[in-house]
Amino acid sequence: xxxxxxxxxxxxxxxxxxxxxxxxxxxxxxxxxxxxxxxxxxxxxxxxxxxxxxxxxxxxxxxxxxxxxxxxxxxxxxxxxxxxxxxxxxxxx
Amino acid sequence: xxxxxxxxxxxxxxxxxxxxxxxxxxxxxxxxxxxxxxxxxxxxxxxxxxxxxxxxxxxxxxxxxxxxxxxxxxxxxxxxxxxxxxxxxxxxxxxxxxxxxxxxxxxxxxxxxxxxxxxxxxxxxxxxxxxxxxxxxxxxxxxxxxxxxxxxxxxxxxxxxxxxxxxxxxxxxxxxxxxxx
Numbered sequence: 001x002x003x004x005x006x007x008x009x010x011x012x013x014x015x016x017x018x019x020x021x022x023x024x025x026x027x028x029x030x031x032x033x034x035x036x037x038x039x040x041x042x043x044x045x046x047x048x049x050x051x052x053x054x055x056x057x058x059x060x061x062x063x064x065x066x067x068x069x070x071x072x073x074x075x076x077x078x079x080x081x082x083x084x085x086x087x088x089x090x091x092x093x
Numbered sequence: 094x095x096x097x098x099x100x101x102x103x104x105x106x107x108x109x110x111x112x113x114x115x116x117x118x119x120x121x122x123x124x125x126x127x128x129x130x131x132x133x134x135x136x137x138x139x140x141x142x143x144x145x146x147x148x149x150x151x152x153x154x155x156x157x158x159x160x161x162x163x164x165x166x167x168x169x170x171x172x173x174x175x176x177x178x179x180x181x182x183x184x185x186x187x188x189x190x191x192x193x194x195x196x197x198x199x200x201x202x203x204x205x206x207x208x209x210x211x212x213x214x215x216x217x218x219x220x221x222x223x224x225x226x227x228x229x230x231x232x233x234x235x236x237x238x239x240x241x242x243x244x245x246x247x248x249x250x251x252x253x254x255x256x257x258x259x260x261x262x263x264x265x266x267x268x269x270x271x272x273x274x
Binding site: 064 | 142143156160211225226
């Protein structure tokens with residue numbers, strides 16, 4: 001069981017949250033100009049690092065807000081959690 | 094529910110307090126409208142998870158950074174609060190039918206909840222006038238401690254209330270007998 005800290009509610013059990021996949025995936029600026037391949041890259045292709053990984057979570061049983069979590073995929077250690085309008089701690093990768 | 098009540102030093106009782114009026118309030122806490130609504134309610138909107146604010150028979154429970162639940166026994170005051178919002182960004186919605194209220198009270202009430210609630214309910218971390226959204230057993234509830242008895246109010250979605258009441262009655266049953274050392 002992960003213990004995740006919601007930026008608004010504090011530490012709560014993982015069962016109170018929903019997972020939302022990789023964070024910081026920007027929406028294409030000109031989606032109409034993308035080739036099918038580029039669109040597929042945007043929609044389906046995600047990083048799968050071993051180590052720190054920024055991902056979205058939602059506190060669905062608490063305040064129902066989305067936020068980002070920096071989690072180590074090898075150890076499951078939750079390194080940081082931060083609001084959507086805050087930059088990723090430690091810069092991007 | 095009444096038959097499941099236990100008296101004595103390990104007592105715990107469960108009753109339903111149906112038909113409380115609940116308003117869902119959404120507004121930016123930094124906006125002027127939030128100030129006007131606080132003025133109408135007679136108390137500022139609580140700004141932190143777990144906090145509540147009481148004014149008369151109304152209690153404002155924190156649900157999210159821009160969301161509150163106004164619980165009261167009287168008639169809904171949604172027109173009054175909508176007027177205070179004055180067309181600003183936000184909403185006031187009567188959600189009285191969304192949840193019902195179960196009241197768990199007695200010296201053993203905290204032990205009953207601790208069988209299925211992941212939060213720390215010890216007085217050092219939780220107390221009267223605190224309310225948080227969490228789970229009790231598998232049911233999502235708004236858990237609100239009212240007094241030091243302790244008395245807790247559990248606000249589950251109506252369709253989960255029957256199951257939650259059965260879950261609590263089952264959890265209460267062991268307090269009828271002597272404590273197992």
